[in-house]
Amino acid sequence: MSIFRRQRYSNIQVSISEHISETIDELITDGLSREEAELAARRSFGNRTLVEERSREVWQWPKLESFWADIRFACRQLVKTPGFTTTAVITLALGIAVNATMFSLVSAFLLPHLPGQDPQHVYVLSSVDPNASEVADLNPVSVPNYLAWRSHTNVFSE
Amino acid sequence: MPKKADQRDLFSGALELMILHSLRLKPMHGYALAKHIKQVSDDLLKVEEGSLYPALQRLLKEGLLESEPGISVKGRPTRIYHLTANGQRQLEREVSSFDRMLAGITRVLAAAEA
Numbered sequence: 068m069s070i071f072r073r074q075r076y077s078n079i080q081v082s083i084s085e086h087i088s089e090t091i092d093e094l095i096t097d098g099l100s101r102e103e104a105e106l107a108a109r110r111s112f113g114n115r116t117l118v119e120e121r122s123r124e125v126w127q128w129p130k131l132e133s134f135w136a137d138i139r140f141a142c143r144q145l146v147k148t149p150g151f152t153t154t155a156v157i158t159l160a161l162g163i164a165v166n167a168t169m170f171s172l173v174s175a176f177l178l179p180h181l182p183g184q185d186p187q188h189v190y191v192l193s194s195v196d197p198n199a200s201e202v203a204d205l206n207p208v209s210v211p212n213y214l215a216w217r218s219h220t221n222v223f224s225e
Numbered sequence: 226m227p228k229k230a231d232q233r234d235l236f237s238g239a240l241e242l243m244i245l246h247s248l249r250l251k252p253m254h255g256y257a258l259a260k261h262i263k264q265v266s267d268d269l270l271k272v273e274e275g276s277l278y279p280a281l282q283r284l285l286k287e288g289l290l291e292s293e294p295g296i297s298v299k300g301r302p303t304r305i306y307h308l309t310a311n312g313q314r315q316l317e318r319e320v321s322s323f324d325r326m327l328a329g330i331t332r333v334l335a336a337a338e339a
Contacts, residue, residue, distance in 0.1 A: 075282075078292065078304050083278060085303035086256040090274075092299060113275030125282035 072126060079122045087112055188224065240272065240280045242323060245289065245308060245316040252307035254297060255281065281306060289315050 087108050094104035109115070145152045192208040217223045247253065247261050258281075259274045266272070284290040289312035295305035308316070 079278060079282065081294075081302055082255045082281075082292075082304045083275075085254065085297050085301045086259065086274065088301055089256040089297060089299065111274055113273045115275065118275035118278050121279035122282045125279060125286055 075126055076123055079119060083112075083115065083119060083122075087115070238319070240276065241284060242316075242319050243272075244277070244280060244284060244306075245312055245319065248290065248306055248308045249313065249316060252305050254295060254303040254305050256297070256303075258306065284312070287315075288312075 090108035090111065091101070091104045094107050095101060099107065112118070192213060193205045194208050194212070196204050196206070243262050243266075244258065247258055247265070253261065255277060259272070259277050262272055262277075281290065281292075285292060285306075289309060290306050291309055292304040292306045295303055297303045
């Protein structure tokens with residue numbers, strides 16, 4: 068927290084403390100006992116914690132800071148209730164695991180597959196004429212060519 | 226404080242308007258300001274004292290007010306709030322827009338009665 072902000076927050080506190088003390092003084096002058104005066108002063112002031120918070124909020128980036136506050140609060144709550152945390156974590160873990168398993172099963176057994184066993188190793192063959200004068204030409208390969216290449220080499224795995 | 230039937234809540238911006246107007250007369254600390262508004266409004270308006278403070282911070286942030294350290298009558302440290310030049314201009318604008326709003330509402334209510 069920056070020093071300016073600290074200063075501002077302490078100004079707010081000073082102002083509010085003085086307000087309440089002065090109300091109490093005045094009520095005592097009016098004839099109330101100290102306890103009665105303190106109660107009455109607090110009642111007419113309203114919720115002091117809330118008022119201070121609302122006053123500080125004016126200087127904050129409300130979205131971001133309340134987001135962080137929410138995250139910190141959530142973590143504290145989780146640490147405070149290990150039973151709930153464990154249950155939630157196990158539920159999530161099981162849910163994700165079952166989901167992933169189901170997906171692999173469905174994908175392996177129920178979804179249609181591309182023909183061929185190993186789709187990563189399917190290639191398109193083209194022939195290139197190295198002496199082409201202007202543009203490098205890329206020609207489709209005929210079946211007889213392919214059969215001839217296959218019988219003379221072992222680069223194709225069928 | 227239980228809400229009395231003859232008190233009413235404020236519309237938004239009303240508290241700020243009253244703060245600016247009250248501080249135009251003389252710089253005050255929070256307690257004096259709350260008391261001043263209460264007395265001048267003859268207790269007709271329900272101003273929870275605490276709600277003054279967020280409003281003061283908003284006005285400080287907008288540069289309409291400034292505050293400096295001071296000492297209350299009883300010798301306690303406090304903050305004294307005073308109007309800036311910007312606050313003075315804003316007050317004039319707010320008052321005239323409030324007047325227009327009031328005139329509008331009055332006219333509508335008068336028409337409904339006729």
